Structures are given as structure tokens and as C-alpha cells.
Amino acid sequence: MSATTALWRDWRSWPEAVTTLWRRSLRFRTITITLLLTSFAIFVTSVIMALVIQNNLFESRRDEVLSDALRAVAEAQKRVDSAEVTDNPSGLRALWGDVQETIPRASSSSRVIALQIDEIPVGSGVRGFLTDPSLSEDAISAGLRERVVSFPDRQSWQSIAIPMGDGSVAPGIVVGQQLFLPGIGAFQVYIAYDLADAQQTLQFVQSTLWAAGFVLIAIVAGISWIVLRLVSKPIIEASETSARLAAGDLEVRLPVHGEDELATLAQSFNAMADSIESQIKELGELSLVQQRFVSDVSHELRTPLTTIRLAADMLNDQRDQFDATTSRTTELLHTQVQRFETLLSDLLEISRYDAGSVQLELEATSLAELAEDIIDQMRPLAEGRGSELRLVAPGGYSPVDMDARRVRRVLRNLIGNAIEHGEGHPIVITVDSNQYAVAVGVRDFGLGMSPADAERVFDRFWRADPSRQRTIGGTGLGLSIALGDAKLHGGTLAVWSELAVGTNFVLTIPRSHDHADGSSPVPLEPQENVADVNGMTQPIQLTELREVYFTDSIPTATGDDS
Structure with a gap:
């Protein structure tokens, strides 16, 4: 339980750690933004390319299927038109059987369904047929049937799901058009084509695109890391150097490499550090001179001040013998000498604070x-x-x-x-x-x-x-x-x-x-x-x-x- 709790606590601390790293690390922030924008651009590009390839592949396969179905039905219609068995039932049956063989042989699909449109005469022996039992009449929608019946001279098509032998389904296209049999009437002929090969090709292209996208993201990340390291390393050095300079290390300087903008920045920083160091040293020397001056003056003034105070005390003790003006002057002199002595003591104390010797x-x-x-x-x-x-x-x-x-x-x-x-x-x-x-x-x-x-x-x-x-x-x-x-x-x-x-x-x-x-x-x-x-x-x-x-x-x- 303790290990789980610790793991959960660490998990909850990750957002805070990432937020801290985002706020403090320029390199992490730049690489993260670069990868996010690159990933988004590659994702959008891959999706668009996949959609375009899918659309083009489907359209090319559809055109191929329509052409194949038109050729197969045209071949069957040509055989029917060239035969002269209109009044012979046995001949019609033989001709219709030949049509059933011709359409699958002339096309690239064996899935053919033929449905009558007009009522077939009794005794003709001609009826609709189904060449592949896996494809039933229910797969043909009512809307497609209606279009085929309404437009006898045109092809109609629809996307369907075609059952496969292993129980799965594959995307497909069913193409419908009319075939006219003299003496019998028109038939609806539907040829179904599976697009499993096109789907496999599309999946291969899409997987290749995604793999290429991930590889490209990794390459961009590597390039960004190298370039950013080249650019950020001098910045990090400048940041660390400025921190040491602010901490009081006045001797620290930035290394200068080359003659580019970063080298110019390093030279300017070093010049600024030299100026700050010289000014601080100058101010330090002035402060020492000032402290020494205050201390020396205070000490030197103590001797004459002691003499003045003795004289002031003697005069103050005998002020009752003086006239009013002289007595008041003596009293003021005594007070100000005491204040002067206090001032000297405070100045000496301040000088000790400034010198750090307290x-x-x-x-x-x-x-x-x-x-x-x-x-x-x-x-x-x-x-x-x-x-x-x-x-x-x-x-x-x-x-x-x-x-x-x-x-x-x-x-x-x-x-x-x-x-x-x-x-x-x-x-x-x-x-x-x-x-x-x-x-x-x-x-x-x-x-x-x-x-x-x-x-x-x-x-x-x-x-x-x-x-x-x-x-x-x-x-x-x-x-x-x-x-x-x-x-x-x-x-x-x-x-x-x-x-x-x-x-x-x-x-x-x-x-x-x-x-x-x-x-x-x-x-x-x-x-x-x-x-x-x-x-x-x-x-x-x-x-x-x-x-x-x-x-x-x-x-x-x-x-x-x-």
C-alpha cells in the first residue's frame, strides 16, 4: 500500500514538475513548442494526403470497374443480338446459358446477378440467375434497382459490403445496367466487384505515411535539440555567469567564440562586468576611505573634546557666579559639548557597523x-x-x-x-x-x-x-x-x-x-x-x-x- 501511495503521489506531482520545468527551462519550452507545432503540421498533412490518396484510388478503381462491367454486358448483348433463336425456346435457353457464362468470363468479377424487369413468357425457360451464392438479391438496394430500371441506357453503381469466404466483409462496388433479350424482354444485370486489393493498398499507404510522420517528428526533434543546444548554451552560460556576478563573484566572465551575435553579446557582457567590477572596487575603496576618515576624525576629536568638556564643566559648575547672559551661555556650551560627545560616539559606532567589526x-x-x-x-x-x-x-x-x-x-x-x-x-x-x-x-x-x-x-x-x-x-x-x-x-x-x-x-x-x-x-x-x-x-x-x-x-x- 505504501509503494502504491508513493507511486500515486509521484504521479500527481508530475504536472507540477512539468509546469516548473516549462517555466524555468527555455530549452524545454522551445523543444516542446517545436514538437507540438511540427506534430500538428505533420498530422494535418498526413490526413490530407491519406484522404486524397483514398479518393484518387477509389475513383480510379471505380472507373476501372465501370469500364469492365460495361464491356462485359456489351459483349453479352452482342451475342444476344447476333443470335437468331427468337422463336425457339430451346435456342433461347441455350443463348441465355451462354449469356450467363459470357458475363463472368468477359469481366473481372464472378459475382453476377440478373433480375427480370418485364414478365417472362410462360414456357420460355428463361429466368434470372445468380452466379455467386455469397451475394444475394438483398444486397441490391431498392434505390439502385429503381435507377437501373428508369435509365436503360445508363450505368448505375453503389458501394456495398461484400461477404468474403472467411466470414468477413470487404468494401465493394456493384454496377447495374440493362440487358435486352429479344422476345423475352429486359433484364437487370448487376456485377459486384470487391475492393479488398484497393483497401490493402490504401492501408499500406496510410501506415507508410504515419510511419514517415513519426520518423520525421523524431528527425525534427533531433535537429531542434542540436540547433537549440547551439543557441541556448551561450544563453545558459550568460544566465549562470550573471547569477554568479550578482552573487558577488566579480572575476567571472563569459567565453567569447567567433564573431557572431552571441560573441558580440559575450563581449558586451564582459565589458559591462569589467565596468561594474571597477566601479564596485572604486566605491569600496571610497567607502574604506570614508570609514577610516570618520573613525580617525572621531578619535582625533576626542582629545580636544575632552579638554573642552573639562573647561565647560568647570564653567558650568561656577555659572551661579556669572551674570545672567554669561550663565546662560555657559549652560548652552555645556549642553552642546555633551551633544557633540554623543555625536562622536554614534559616529564611531556607525563606522564599526560599516567596517563589520561589531x-x-x-x-x-x-x-x-x-x-x-x-x-x-x-x-x-x-x-x-x-x-x-x-x-x-x-x-x-x-x-x-x-x-x-x-x-x-x-x-x-x-x-x-x-x-x-x-x-x-x-x-x-x-x-x-x-x-x-x-x-x-x-x-x-x-x-x-x-x-x-x-x-x-x-x-x-x-x-x-x-x-x-x-x-x-x-x-x-x-x-x-x-x-x-x-x-x-x-x-x-x-x-x-x-x-x-x-x-x-x-x-x-x-x-x-x-x-x-x-x-x-x-x-x-x-x-x-x-x-x-x-x-x-x-x-x-x-x-x-x-x-x-x-x-x-x-x-x-x-x-x-x-
Whole structure:
């Protein structure tokens, strides 16, 4: 049963395999179309030729039969006309017997039937005859008899099936015409001819045509395969070479043979590959120079910046002794020096990402507890902007290997942006987990972004509203670095936003790189609105959620922490 099932399964997979081969193989598609069109053309040609040969063979055999029957009946009529036995019954019988022998002898068929038309005089001894008992009078149709009687000076014929000696039937023709016997009257004379030899000839011709057609199809298939192989081989080589080039093998080239169009194509492809290789190398060198420049400048600026910061800190500590203008200037200097130092740190981090030299320092960390720590640190800043930070954590308690420092930096950046753009509304931080990943979502109900802005939110130094003044600070590199941190963990950082509705960022970190394609436990598009959040009487505390989480029975099959 298993073998039958496997065979049936393989049989059902054939159409899918053929469809895939048809879609992917130019050679298979071209040969299939060529064979189908060739087979159709040969089939139509063979059918037409068979019909023409059949018609011509039948017509030639029919003309031969009509001529033979006319000659035989004419010979019999000549004997009757030359005999002078009209008044002698015995002579009439002898003459009629001679007619019975003359017609089969003068024709090529021994199957003869003679039927009287007029009433035969009594005592004449003349009556109809039948030379072959296998052919009865019933084989002659009433329509043929009527035509023979109605047209005494003409031949009439009809196609019939003639019984053979072995019990089979063969196609045939029966020819009828009148024979006049003086003193007796007219007779209907029918001579039947079998066309078995013509049928055998036609079958031989048809079988030869079909055999020649199949041979011709095989020859066309072979020729098509050879020609198509000559033409498609360079195309396949070009396809494979372009795939290797797209995969990063810049040294690959197409072989050039001859001076035809395919050789021209190969030369053009090689020239294009040379140009791409040189441009990529040039861009790579420029990128290395740029990375080295940013890294060197950042390092070189740290020394004078340290001195400037020390001086700024000293002045800021003594700003109470200055007048109002100088005090405000000292405060601004201190703030901008701090921002400048942050910018240098971000530039150094970006240069490490570009150079591919970033390494994770993994340690088992609870994402829920990490989120709680960040919220506690940023709650004073949120309260200063009139926003309330609320934590919803149904999952994410069990430790997961992650770089805690980088995840903290991501959450700090996301929550800071939410505070900056939250317009004083509550900010909801959701932490959850499943069997594949842990995730945290940061939801604000502020300005929101258009779809075009949301697509560019992770670009470096890009701001949705350049005219908007930032009160928290920022270098324009935070989200770009956050996206890099998420990718380093094998996870994702996605954004959903809608104008005048708010924004939701979701950071997803897989438990294992083997299940990095699993769904995120925190939905990207939130379901709650600002009215639902404002309706809460008090913030949800992590300790309360943790108690509910551990006391309720939650199935471990879902992957939630337990």
C-alpha cells in the first residue's frame, strides 16, 4: 500500500514538475513548442494526403470497374443480338446459358446477378440467375434497382459490403445496367466487384505515411535539440555567469567564440562586468576611505573634546557666579559639548557597523526586567513632558541570550523618541514572548508619520520634520544604530505609524537563529487607541503582572515564559 501511495503521489506531482520545468527551462519550452507545432503540421498533412490518396484510388478503381462491367454486358448483348433463336425456346435457353457464362468470363468479377424487369413468357425457360451464392438479391438496394430500371441506357453503381469466404466483409462496388433479350424482354444485370486489393493498398499507404510522420517528428526533434543546444548554451552560460556576478563573484566572465551575435553579446557582457567590477572596487575603496576618515576624525576629536568638556564643566559648575547672559551661555556650551560627545560616539559606532567589526557580548537577560529598568530611568524625563510611561508585560521574563548594553540603547532611543513626539499622551511599552522570540513594543499617541516618512525613519541623519525643534537632543543616528543592533541579534526592528494617530516600534529578538523567521509576539499594528489608554485608572506595574503571570495556568506549548 505504501509503494502504491508513493507511486500515486509521484504521479500527481508530475504536472507540477512539468509546469516548473516549462517555466524555468527555455530549452524545454522551445523543444516542446517545436514538437507540438511540427506534430500538428505533420498530422494535418498526413490526413490530407491519406484522404486524397483514398479518393484518387477509389475513383480510379471505380472507373476501372465501370469500364469492365460495361464491356462485359456489351459483349453479352452482342451475342444476344447476333443470335437468331427468337422463336425457339430451346435456342433461347441455350443463348441465355451462354449469356450467363459470357458475363463472368468477359469481366473481372464472378459475382453476377440478373433480375427480370418485364414478365417472362410462360414456357420460355428463361429466368434470372445468380452466379455467386455469397451475394444475394438483398444486397441490391431498392434505390439502385429503381435507377437501373428508369435509365436503360445508363450505368448505375453503389458501394456495398461484400461477404468474403472467411466470414468477413470487404468494401465493394456493384454496377447495374440493362440487358435486352429479344422476345423475352429486359433484364437487370448487376456485377459486384470487391475492393479488398484497393483497401490493402490504401492501408499500406496510410501506415507508410504515419510511419514517415513519426520518423520525421523524431528527425525534427533531433535537429531542434542540436540547433537549440547551439543557441541556448551561450544563453545558459550568460544566465549562470550573471547569477554568479550578482552573487558577488566579480572575476567571472563569459567565453567569447567567433564573431557572431552571441560573441558580440559575450563581449558586451564582459565589458559591462569589467565596468561594474571597477566601479564596485572604486566605491569600496571610497567607502574604506570614508570609514577610516570618520573613525580617525572621531578619535582625533576626542582629545580636544575632552579638554573642552573639562573647561565647560568647570564653567558650568561656577555659572551661579556669572551674570545672567554669561550663565546662560555657559549652560548652552555645556549642553552642546555633551551633544557633540554623543555625536562622536554614534559616529564611531556607525563606522564599526560599516567596517563589520561589531561583536555581540551575549548574556542571559530578561527583556521584561530590562524594560522596567529603562522605564524607571526615563520616567522623570517623561513626566517633564507630561507623558506617562506604562508597562504591559504578559511575557518576556525568562532570560534570552542578548547583548544587554545594545538592547538598553535601543529601548532608550525608542522611548526617548516616543517622549519627544508623544504630545503629552501616555506611552505604552509592551513586552511579550512566544516559543520563537521575545519582543518589546513602544507605542505613542503623538504626531505620527506618513507612509513615506515611515519608510525613511531608519535613514541616517533623516528627520520627518526638520523645522521641529528637539528638546531632548539626538544626533539623527539613533534609529539607524538601533536597526543595526536588532540585525546583529538576528532580529528585526519594525515601525507602524499613522498621522495624528501615533507610532509603534516593535523590536523582536529570536531565541535562536534557527527560528529567526518566527512571528513576533507583539503585533506591529496596535489595536488600542488613545481613549482606551487614557481610560486606565493607574499604570500597570510589572510586579502585578508578574504575579498574575506566574499564578495563572499558561500552557508552555505556546512558548510563553513560565
